[in-house]
Amino acid sequence: MGKRGYHHGNLREALVAGCLSLIEKRGPTGFTLSEAAREAGVTPAAVYRHFEGREDLIADAALQGYAIFAEAMEDAYADGKPSDLAAFEATGRAYLAFANKYPGHYVAMFESGISIQRTPELNKVATRALGVLETAAVALSQHIPVDKRPPPQMFAAHIWALSHGVVELFARGSPGTKSPFPPEDLLETGIGIYLRGLGLVPPDQ
Amino acid sequence: MGKRGYHHGNLREALVAGCLSLIEKRGPTGFTLSEAAREAGVTPAAVYRHFEGREDLIADAALQGYAIFAEAMEDAYADGKPSDLAAFEATGRAYLAFANKYPGHYVAMFESGISIQRTPELNKVATRALGVLETAAVALSQHIPVDKRPPPQMFAAHIWALSHGVVELFARGSPGTKSPFPPEDLLETGIGIYLRGLGLVPPDQ
DNA sequence: TGTACATCAGTGAACGCGCGTTCACTGATGTAC
DNA sequence: TGTACATCAGTGAACGCGCGTTCACTGATGTAC
Numbered sequence: 001m002g003k004r005g006y007h008h009g010n011l012r013e014a015l016v017a018g019c020l021s022l023i024e025k026r027g028p029t030g031f032t033l034s035e036a037a038r039e040a041g042v043t044p045a046a047v048y049r050h051f052e053g054r055e056d057l058i059a060d061a062a063l064q065g066y067a068i069f070a071e072a073m074e075d076a077y078a079d080g081k082p083s084d085l086a087a088f089e090a091t092g093r094a095y096l097a098f099a100n101k102y103p104g105h106y107v108a109m110f111e112s113g114i115s116i117q118r119t120p121e122l123n124k125v126a127t128r129a130l131g132v133l134e135t136a137a138v139a140l141s142q143h144i145p146v147d148k149r150p151p152p153q154m155f156a157a158h159i160w161a162l163s164h165g166v167v168e169l170f171a172r173g174s175p176g177t178k179s180p181f182p183p184e185d186l187l188e189t190g191i192g193i194y195l196r197g198l199g200l201v202p203p204d205q
Numbered sequence: 206m207g208k209r210g211y212h213h214g215n216l217r218e219a220l221v222a223g224c225l226s227l228i229e230k231r232g233p234t235g236f237t238l239s240e241a242a243r244e245a246g247v248t249p250a251a252v253y254r255h256f257e258g259r260e261d262l263i264a265d266a267a268l269q270g271y272a273i274f275a276e277a278m279e280d281a282y283a284d285g286k287p288s289d290l291a292a293f294e295a296t297g298r299a300y301l302a303f304a305n306k307y308p309g310h311y312v313a314m315f316e317s318g319i320s321i322q323r324t325p326e327l328n329k330v331a332t333r334a335l336g337v338l339e340t341a342a343v344a345l346s347q348h349i350p351v352d353k354r355p356p357p358q359m360f361a362a363h364i365w366a367l368s369h370g371v372v373e374l375f376a377r378g379s380p381g382t383k384s385p386f387p388p389e390d391l392l393e394t395g396i397g398i399y400l401r402g403l404g405l406v407p408p409d410q
Numbered sequence: 411t412g413t414a415c416a417t418c419a420g421t422g423a424a425c426g427c428g429c430g431t432t433c434a435c436t437g438a439t440g441t442a443c
Numbered sequence: 444t445g446t447a448c449a450t451c452a453g454t455g456a457a458c459g460c461g462c463g464t465t466c467a468c469t470g471a472t473g474t475a476c
Contacts, residue, residue, distance in 0.1 A: 006437050007452055027318065029234035034429060044430075046453055054430070110373075113232065150394060153385045157375065158367070158395040164374055165366030168315075180358045189355060190363040190399075197402030211470050212419055239462060249463075251420055259463070418472075425465080432458080439451070 012050040014040040019061050020104030028112035033057065055114070062114045063122050065105030070129035072098050077132050084139045085200060091136050092159055092191045096184060099167040106167070133160060144198055155198070162190050217255040219245040224266050225309030233317035238262065260319075267319045268327050270310030275334035277303050282337050289344040290405060296341050297364055297396045301389060304372040315369070338365060348405055360403070367395050 008014065018039035022031045033054040037044040051057045076094030080087045099106045108114065109126075116126045137156035141149050166187045170179040179186075195201045213219065223244035227236045238259045242249040256262045281299035285292045304311045313319065314331075321331045342361035346354050371392045375384040384391075400406045 006454085007439075011452080027234055029232055032429070033431095043454055045432080045455080048431075049452055150398075151386075154391065154394065155398075157385060157391055158398070161370030161374055161391065161395065162363070162367045163370065165368070165370030168373060169366055169369055170362065180362060181356075186359065186362055186366065189359065190366065193355075193360075193363070193402035194395075194399050195402070197398035197400070211421085212472075216419080237462070238464095248421055250422080250465080253464075254419055412476100414475090416472105416474085419469100420471090421467105421469075423466090423468105425463105427462080429460080429462090430458105433456090434454105435456105436452100436454075438453090439449105441449085442447090443445100 008040070008042060008046075011040060011042060011046060014042075015047060015050060015057060016061050016064060019057050020102075020108065023058070023061065023107050023112070024104035028058065028107055031058070058108055058112050059114050059118050059122065061105065062108040062112060063119075063125065065102060065109045066122065066125040066129050068102060068105065069098050069109070070125055070132070073129055073132035077136050080136070080139050084136075084143060085195070088136045088140045089188075089191060089195075091133055092163060092187060093184070095133075095160075095163040096167065096171065096187050099171060100183075103172070110164070130160075140200065143200055148199070150198075158194065159191060162194070163187060166190070213245070213247060213251075216245060216247060216251060219247075220252060220255060220262060221266050221269060224262050225307075225313065228263070228266070228312050228317070229309035233263065233312055236263070263313055263317050264319050264323050264327065266310065266313040267317060268324075268330065270307060270314045271327065271330040271334050273307060273310065274303050274314070275330055275337070278334055278337035282341050285341070285344050289341075289348060290400070293341045293345045294393075294396060294400075296338055297368060297392060298389075300338075300365075300368040301372065301376065301392050304376055305388075308377070311372070335365075345405065349403055353404070355403075363399065364396060367399070368392060371395070 015036055018036040019031060022035055022039070033047055034044045036057065037047050047053075047057070051060065072094050073091055076090040077087050078090070114122075116123050134153060134156045137152040137159070141152040141155065144150075166183050170181075170186055171183040192201065220241055223241040224236060227240055227244070238252055239249045241262065242252050252258075252262070256265065277299050278296055281295040282292050283295070319327075321328050339358060339361045342357040342364070346357040346360065349355075371388050375386075375391055376388040397406065
């Protein structure tokens with residue numbers, strides 16, 4: 001606890017942290033403002049010094065998550081190096097790695113019902129994060145012959161959906177589902193087969 | 206309302222229906238036993254004549270959903286007719302169609318946190334439903350040369366993840382996400398590309 | 411067909427609980443002189 | 444360096460609320476004779 005004083009020090013961060021761990025354990029609607037306050041060793045009323053209320057706290061957690069996520073995706077993409085293909089695959093891996101490393105943030109972002117449009121700031125950072133995937137898809141699609149090239153947004157959407165599905169169904173313990181394979185393998189092979197279907201990976205690799 | 210008497214007639218079904226519509230609107234944890242009762246025009250206490258409690262009600266909704274789902278998947282698969290490939294694709298379409306047609310059931314089944322292991326009955330029907338996809342995958346994988354054939358459970362998992370991801374991200378209004386494409390198209394093309402990657406569909410079709 | 415009675419499916423009042431939010435307050439911190 | 448005072452970041456009591464659950468009850472239905 002450290003400083004055991006009247007003043008907390010950095011309650012704001014502690015509340016977000018509490019929110020994240022609760023959201024991770026109990027799901028977005030199972031989370032409680034009072035409990036987050038308790039976990040930070042503080043009265044529920046203190047929360048209102050830093051946030052407008054319950055929703056605002058979750059939105060802040062989501063915002064923070066999108067910022068981390070955006071950076072992770074940008075790092076993984078690395079401006080398309082060493083190759084458009086490798087960079088694209090790296091973003092897929094980064095997606096799953098993020099979901100694993102920051103499950104609370106992931107839930108706040110994608111399962112809490114917080115709208116991306118809630119604030120301009122949130123909208124901006126979320127767009128930036130999700131834009132990386134699309135950028136990667138656009139670059140990669142240059143390698144497909146024009147006539148058989150699907151819209152890049154479409155194939156970004158495919159990869160996003162596949163990644164999200166793997167996270168929801170196999171990376172969490174969800175509905176009593178035993179994962180037959182490690183989620184990383186599942187995503188890796190799934191993306192591999194998909195890219196082969198686009199003619200971007202040689203058939204026998 | 207029909208019979209406006211002391212006795213409801215079929216409260217049990219009415220409660221499940223109310224549960225489903227609430228769960229669909231508010232999410233699994235936003236659902237309330239009292240509100241479901243209110244929606245059925247009945248005192249909360251009446252619920253206990255038919256269910257053990259809140260959880261039991263949701264579990265019953267999920268059970269009902271799995272039963273419908275299993276049947277839809279089996280119909281779609283149609284014992285592998287007219288071809289293993291066509292039948293496989295049909296199950297993918299059926300998955301999405303089910304999620305669209307029965308959103309409340311879908312949420313109860315996959316987002317409510319109800320474990321498939323909750324009762325033997327639930328486990329049985331859920332296994333049956335999800336087994337169809339695996340059966341379809343096994344049949345289809347016979348058409349892939351042995352040496353480059355991935356485990357059928359793996360590719361069933363890929364298709365399930367892709368379908369689930371499309372539902373969660375693009376078929377619902379979720380996090381302010383505008384779907385750039387109709388979810389049906391997204392899933393259809395996604396599965397198409399994937400199957401091409403497996404060498405099951407000619408490259409130029 | 412009529413009556414007595416058991417069973418069934420609801421009521422409604424009550425409970426204890428934890429929630430989100432408000433409010434006047436007070437202790438701690440920072441700053442001006 | 445010391446003091447006065449403004450500001451900040453918490454407290455704690457209170458509120459009204461809806462929840463899930465229990466209980467003794469009662470009206471409606473079904474059945475035996």
